Amino acid sequence: MDTLTAAERSERMKLIKSRDTRPELMLRRLVRGLGHRCKTNRRDVIGSPDIAFIRRKRAIFVHGCFWHRHSCPAGIRIPKSRKAFWRDKFSKNVRRDRSVLKTLRRLGWKTLVVWECELRNAEKVKNKVGKFLHA
Numbered sequence: 001m002d003t004l005t006a007a008e009r010s011e012r013m014k015l016i017k018s019r020d021t022r023p024e025l026m027l028r029r030l031v032r033g034l035g036h037r038c039k040t041n042r043r044d045v046i047g048s049p050d051i052a053f054i055r056r057k058r059a060i061f062v063h064g065c066f067w068h069r070h071s072c073p074a075g076i077r078i079p080k081s082r083k084a085f086w087r088d089k090f091s092k093n094v095r096r097d098r099s100v101l102k103t104l105r106r107l108g109w110k111t112l113v114v115w116e117c118e119l120r121n122a123e124k125v126k127n128k129v130g131k132f133l134h135a
């Protein structure tokens with residue numbers, strides 16, 4: 001049963017919307033907190049990674065579980081209507097992701113994908129990113 005008033009519902013929708021960019025912001029804060037200076041949203045790097053270390057050729061992507069098809073519950077969910085549309089969309093996203101990572105690696109970049117759901121555990125992500133940057 002839906003017990004929300006219209007105003008409450010609109011508040012909640014706003015919250016959901018403003019969450020769209022949150023994973024990227026969280027990761028940036030986290031990387032800066034590790035004491036690294038990084039460039040964000042570099043359109044001049046293939047795939048426009050969320051975070052790039054140009055000189056050290058390292059790129060970090062934050063992937064939304066739903067759009068980029070993580071193996072977690074959010075990433076295996078397929079909307080009930082227009083299934084064919086969604087399957088096609090998802091497979092294009094996954095193909096593009098793979099090809100971006102492959103191209104970057106071929107050009108000598110090291111890449112890291114951080115999944116949206118992983119950001120729930122900031123410590124774990126910090127370790128992962130720290131290892132990646134020092135490897």
Ligand SMILES: [Zn+2]
Nearest residue numbers: 065070072117
């Ligand atoms: Zn996930």
